[in-house]
Amino acid sequence: SHPAASLALPKWENIAVFLSLEQEASTRAVCSIGLLVRCPAELRESLGLPEKFVPEYFLAETRESCGPLAHDFIRRLHALFSLVAQHNSKQDWAAQLSLQTYVYEAYERKLLTSMLLKGLNTDVHTEAAELLFYFHNIDNIQAEEHLAHDDPKQLVAYPLVVLLDTLRRLVALPIPITWRLKDVLEALPRSEDGFQFHPGVFHHFPLSNYLDINLVHKLWNGDKELIKRLGSSVRQRLYGLVEVLRSLRELPEVKAGLVVWPPKFTLPGASEYDHPPFSRLAFMTMNENLTRAIAARDTRSLPARQRELQEAVLTVSWLHGDWWKVETPTMLLKEDAFKNHLLWPDRPEGEQAQLQYDDLKQYNRWSFRGLWLNEFQQHWLQVAGIEELRQDPLTGLITEIRVSTINRPKRWLLPYPPTPGERWYLGPRFSNPNSEKVFKALARLNLNDAGDFSGLLNDVCGASRHLPLPSEVQSFVDQQAPTWGLTASQSEAFQAASRQQLTLVWGPPGTGKTHFLATAIVGWFEAHLNAGEPCRILITAFTHAAIDNLLLKVQEHLSARGLPFQATKALRDLEEQPINSPLDYIGYDEIAGSYVSQEQLILGMTSWNCERLAKVNAPAPQLLIIDEASQMTVPEASQLWQLLDAHSRVLVVGDHYQLAPIIEGDYPEPEANEPLLVRSIFEAFQYSEHLAHEADPTSRQVVYPLLECWRMCDLLTEFSAKELYTMELDTPSGKISYHCATPLIGAQRLDYRPVADLDQTLAWLLDPAYPLVFCVLEGVTALRANQPEAELVARLSVALRQGLHLDGQALPTSTSGDRQFWKDGLFVVSPHHAQIQMIRRELHRAHSWQSDPFVDTVDKMQGQEAQAVIVSYGVSDLEAALQEKAFIYDRNRLNVAITRARSKCIVCLPKPLLDGHPSVLEDDRVAQGLAYMQRLADWAGQGEEACYAVSESVRWRFYRRRGLL
The missing domain is CATH 3.40.50.300 (P-loop containing nucleotide triphosphate hydrolases)
Known part of the structure; x- marks a missing residue:
């Protein structure tokens, strides 16, 4: 077992830059910026900083001054970074300076990126481009070539550190709900000569770290006395960040998790692209690499227990040859030709080797050619790919894998050999050699954009x-x-x-x-x-x-x-x-x-x-x-x-x-008349x-x-036409909209002939006259997967297998019959692997299948169709759902799932998921997905309703709607 490590927060830096950014919501413009630079006194004069340790403050005193404010700040930050870069260019490596930038919350990082992106189209485009590429360019985050190649402790940090993310990762504080800066400062131990803050000066909104923008609005309406109060608030926040950083580094439990050093500072040149969209695409490509590389490293650096619970890093043991046993069988692995995994033994040296592996430096390398591992890593770490999978036929879980590696250590330095039964870990590695192709293509287009x-x-x-x-x-x-x-x-x-x-x-x-x-x-x-x-x-x-x-x-x-x-x-x-x-x-x-x-x-x-x-x-x-x-x-x-x-x-x-x-990165929506590049x-x-x-x-x-639908029956097509596909087209024969291609397509119904002793509830749900059924589970325990839903899906599936006819014929009781049933008769779709596993277990408990049931995520079913589709959400833990709300409430994924069905669609989900949570409304796309889910329930609810009790506290509420013809 091992504690969490921070791969973002460095042990120390020569120059620390603290930023605070706030935006005005209606204009989405940055209206308040604070800048504080901490460095040795002898450097302050050469860097053009005040003699005293005093923050600089940029405030938009009117609504119209937000744009100029951003430009002034971009010029100031660029000038500061340029001075450090110029200093380093005149020094040998040992005398060069490192620089690290800090913000408190992730929204400030997003505001900085958005402001720099907007700056690309203004008179500060050169400065904005250089800063943008510095904060998101992997080349500026790579390990120093001057460091000893055999030193396992030499690691690098990230250009911009979000302190709140690091706090949550490394320490547990007695703070409920929101980790407000003032609450964190109160909870962290402080030295006697540390920062003494005044809680009333922060001017935050309740339960948040956002500045109370009402004060800015009052300033814009003429109350100039607020300038001093706002400035004081920002200064207090910046001094607070300095104190948080100092306190963090002094905590014994945190010191053990700090393993990185920042690189010597360099500032990249400005983008050479003549067309703003190409600069943005280059930035987006760099940022995607950075985001995914950081995610891989952060995942591997989680505490062992957390890694295991999230199935983020798998425990494996060597069997023989290239074969390994997966100690906790999973569904989350797939064959990997690009060697996107790391393999290391469950030993301190193995953990140290994988923590020092720099995904940021190796992102464009997936073969041994060009791959760089120091001697310590070559012994304890293997870069691995999954060549073959073996699954449990009952559950579909992956139990064994065949692994290939690409390490080629020196003959005298053999890799640490696995022994039968010894615990090893298999974790993610980020690589993306294709990004270099994007940069080359953009360079060619910049010279000759003939298309x-x-x-x-x-x-x-x-x-x-x-x-x-x-x-x-x-x-x-x-x-x-x-x-x-x-x-x-x-x-x-x-x-x-x-x-x-x-x-x-x-x-x-x-x-x-x-x-x-x-x-x-x-x-x-x-x-x-x-x-x-x-x-x-x-x-x-x-x-x-x-x-x-x-x-x-x-x-x-x-x-x-x-x-x-x-x-x-x-x-x-x-x-x-x-x-x-x-x-x-x-x-x-x-x-x-x-x-x-x-x-x-x-x-x-x-x-x-x-x-x-x-x-x-x-x-x-x-x-x-x-x-x-x-x-x-x-x-x-x-x-x-x-x-x-x-x-x-x-x-x-x-x-x-x-x-x-x-798309993993977080990008601002385009401004008026700007292209949409992040879709x-x-x-x-x-x-x-x-x-x-x-x-x-x-x-x-x-x-x-x-606009002519050749798949779905009338009711299913009608819902899609009303909710999403509302477009019309003028043709020589008149205006048309999304509709069934022929009357026969619209009138198609499930050819289902139930067995004589079929349960009445199942018969009610599977009645072919009702193409859409919506099942809401009430009173279920909060879990990532739920048994009642899996049992219902299994019972429905078995009943369909017994009575479904394809092309007028019953399917034979054979391997070919089961295979055709799961290919053309029924798909079972679920967003979560935990629910998929539970459904598969229930299916095998309820029936002896001669061909593997098709139960999977919607990704495996786009472009395919079946007579019937059952959608099972499973997740009844609303808190867990909110952690991945963008996935759970993805409107497009639900749309794909229900439109695979030709004549019957059954949707099952717990009521807490359908009711949602107020926080869902904070994200427009998530709110859109919840609304679509609720409208589908309403559409089904315009028909008939029934209830079925699972236990005293748990019951199903069923809704079904008859076809239009």
């Missing part, structure tokens, strides 16, 4: 030019397109894509976007062949599965039209190509040569491999298809635009109401069109929705 990526991000309607097809190609399309079987909305999208540079195809659930894309791709390809025109079509997507699905559908259309061509897929290892696949496969090393040598080609590859084409200045594709664009970040999309020229046509396909990309590339362009149409309704239309 006008910057212009499209800023104004997609204005930048998306008219781009007609060659005349012979257009003639072929005009003649043949009516025979392709496109729906009204699909036809509108195809026609738009045939006449303009960029088109967004918005594909809600079940609207046949894969069929539409394959039809359009093969149609354009055949038209170019017929006209003798070159036609390189590049297909990319967020996942390999999406690329494969689309390429297979394209190949199906090519064969149906008698075209003697094979769609091509690029693979890292050609041995991985599927047997008997109709596609052609090429290795990554062959991509550039094959692409350049062929004028007619349909090639599928991930965006991260596009650099291979950019390196050889490959010809621009005639058509770029981005599928699953609502899961692709804007920085990732830059990989694609570096390949384009002014004649490239782009089709961006997605649905921003389904699964979104994973997916699809949402960035959709947002740009929205702004353009608000300003000028006659702007070019770029977003074209597909």
Whole structure:
């Protein structure tokens, strides 16, 4: 066992910079800033600081002065940092200074980032860029090359430390609810000559550390006497931060957890990008790396018991060869080709080695080449990847793993050998070699943005030019397109894509976007062949599965039209190509040569491999298809635009109401007329069109929705149409909205024929006439998973297996029958692995399955469908739910789950989750998700209601709604 360690708070620094920032809520502008620098007296004069240890204060005395205030502060902070950097540039390494910046709360870090981002578009853009890149650039946080490579104690700190995060991590204080600065100061031991604070001077809002902005409003309304009071409050706060830091470092239990030293200070040069969006994308990429690297290190540095409870670091023991036993079986592991784990023995030396491992320095290295470990680490630490998993067939839990490592120690320094039964730990390691590709792509685009990526991000309607097809190609399309079987909305999208540079195809659930894309791709390809025109079509997507699905559908259309061509897929290892696949496969090393040598080609590859084409200045594709664009970040999309020229046509396909990309950093919302860069590339362009149409309704239309649903029955489609997919489209036959494609689709019902002795409650819930059922569990104990919900899901699943018919036929009692049931008949979706495990146990307790039940998170089910879907939330502990509220109340995840169902959807959740908590309203996106969940319950509640008692205190309240037809 080991205590918590802090990888952020350094043991000491030459110069400590303390900041305090506050914003005015209605304008979101920073209105109050405090700056205090602590350093040896001999340095104060050379750094332009007052002789005395006195804070500097920046206050917006009027609403209009917030902008100039931010600019003044940026110049002052940059000047201070520049002086330190200049000092260090003239000294040898030993005489150089370290610098560490501190704030008290995380919201102040966010305000600083937001202020610097806004500064990129002003006359302080150079200073803002350098500060922004300093605070978020991993290169400035790397370990010093001057340090002894065999010294396991030499570690580095982070540029900006949030003291409150460190406090909560390292000490336990008798403070309820909110750790207000004045309460922390009272609880921490103080020396006699320490800071003597006055509680009434802080002027905080109750139960928070925010400055009482009402005082600022009074100042803006003319009460100038408040200037002195506000200044005094900020000065007290800054002196308080100094005292908190001093007290922390003197606590014996904290000293043991301080293991890092700050690096010698350097200030990076300003961004060389000419286009502000590119500077922001570079910053975002750096910040994502920083955020994820810090998260990995913080996770590994948790106390052993906490790591175990969170399943953040797993305990394993060596079996034989490369095989290890997972001591506490889990569902949280997956195969890992990029060696994103560390493996170390449960010994003090092992803990020391993993704590000193610098994810920030090694983030772009996933092979041994370039990986740097000192001799101490080489002996006690292994960089590992998971090659293979073995699961318990009953629970689906992972019980054994096959691990490969990439350490290559010197011959005389062998790694510490595992022995059978010895405890080892497997923890996360951050790596992201792809970020370097983003920086290279942005550099290329900065020099030659032929596809006008910057212009499209800023104004997609204005930048998306008219781009007609060659005349012979257009003639072929005009003649043949009516025979392709496109729906009204699909036809509108195809026609738009045939006449303009960029088109967004918005594909809600079940609207046949894969069929539409394959039809359009093969149609354009055949038209170019017929006209003798070159036609390189590049297909990319967020996942390999999406690329494969689309390429297979394209190949199906090519064969149906008698075209003697094979769609091509690029693979890292050609041995991985599927047997008997109709596609052609090429290795990554062959991509550039094959692409350049062929004028007619349909090639599928991930965006991260596009650099291979950019390196050889490959010809621009005639058509770029981005599928699953609502899961692709804007920085990732830059990989694609570096390949384009002014004649490239782009089709961006997605649905921003389904699964979104994973973005870890905390970023401010865009200001008026600024591009949205911190979502997916699809949402960035959709947002740009929205702004353009608000300003000028006659702007070019770029977003074209597909509106005919081929999946869900009438009631399920109707709910989605009312709540999310409210858009309309003008077609030659009139205005249309999201609707069932045919009356037969709308009228489809679950072909369920219950067994004779079926429980009446189950029969009521599974009645095919009621496509939507909502089940609310009342009175349940607060837990991360709950037994009554798992039992109900299992009973419903078994009843469905006994009575469900597919294509009019009962499923055989066999392995193939169970497999088809879990493939086409039923999905069980749950957001939490604890609930998934409980449901799987109950399923196996209730029935002898011959094929593994499909119970998983919604991530595994996007793009798929089944006759019925059961959604089980499970989490009845509201406090636990609030800790991950952005995940639990994610509207998009619930939307994806319920729209997998063709004819029956059953949603189960505890009442505390449905009622929510007032704190949910603090986050707009979380509040949006709760409201969507409640509206779904209301929609079901407009039908019939029933109750079922589980025990004296626990009961189910059921709601069901009949189909519309």
